[in-house]
Amino acid sequence: xxxxxxxxxxxxxxxxxxxxxxxxxxxxxxxxxxxxxxxxxxxxxxxxxxxxxxxxxxxxxxxxxxxxxxxxxxxxxxxxxxxxxxxxxxxxxxxxxxxxxxxxxxxxxxxxxxxxxxxxxxxxxx
Numbered sequence: 001x002x003x004x005x006x007x008x009x010x011x012x013x014x015x016x017x018x019x020x021x022x023x024x025x026x027x028x029x030x031x032x033x034x035x036x037x038x039x040x041x042x043x044x045x046x047x048x049x050x051x052x053x054x055x056x057x058x059x060x061x062x063x064x065x066x067x068x069x070x071x072x073x074x075x076x077x078x079x080x081x082x083x084x085x086x087x088x089x090x091x092x093x094x095x096x097x098x099x100x101x102x103x104x105x106x107x108x109x110x111x112x113x114x115x116x117x118x119x120x121x122x123x124x125x126x
Contacts, residue, residue: 002046006038019046020094049097057089068095069115 004015012035016023027035029047038044051068061072061084076084078094087093100111112122 002048002050002052004044004046006040006042006044008040010038012036012038015044015046019048019052020050021046021048051095051097053093053095055087055089055091055093059087059089061087064093064095069098070095 002019004019006015012023012026012032016026023035025047026032026044029045053064053068055064061075061081065072065075072084075081075093075095078096081087098115100115102111108122109119112119115122
């Protein structure tokens with residue numbers, strides 16, 4: 001889950017596009033009585049497992065990818081980056097959470113080993 005603080009002029013549609021989450025999900029989880037009336041400074045829970053990372057001085061896409069257990073290619077595919085060797089502090093990167101579609105014959109133990117997490121952790125987060 002993420003928290004978004006409403007800024008002047010923002011609409012629920014803009015927020016849903018920013019976080020790639022359906023408007024209906026934001027309305028439901030925040031129990032919004034009137035989705036067309038957001039208040040500046042209002043905190044909204046965004047139901048997403050995805051990450052948004054703000055680039056800091058000295059960051060590289062490789063280091064960021066390692067930190068989030070993803071690849072540089074995944075970050076490039078999900079963000080508009082002209083030159084992967086030149087990222088700027090303050091840039092917000094969308095980093096999708098790792099998702100796995102279970103295949104026939106796979107067990108939770110096999111999946112946990114593939115992603116390097118404990119079986120207990122996999123069970124808890126799912």
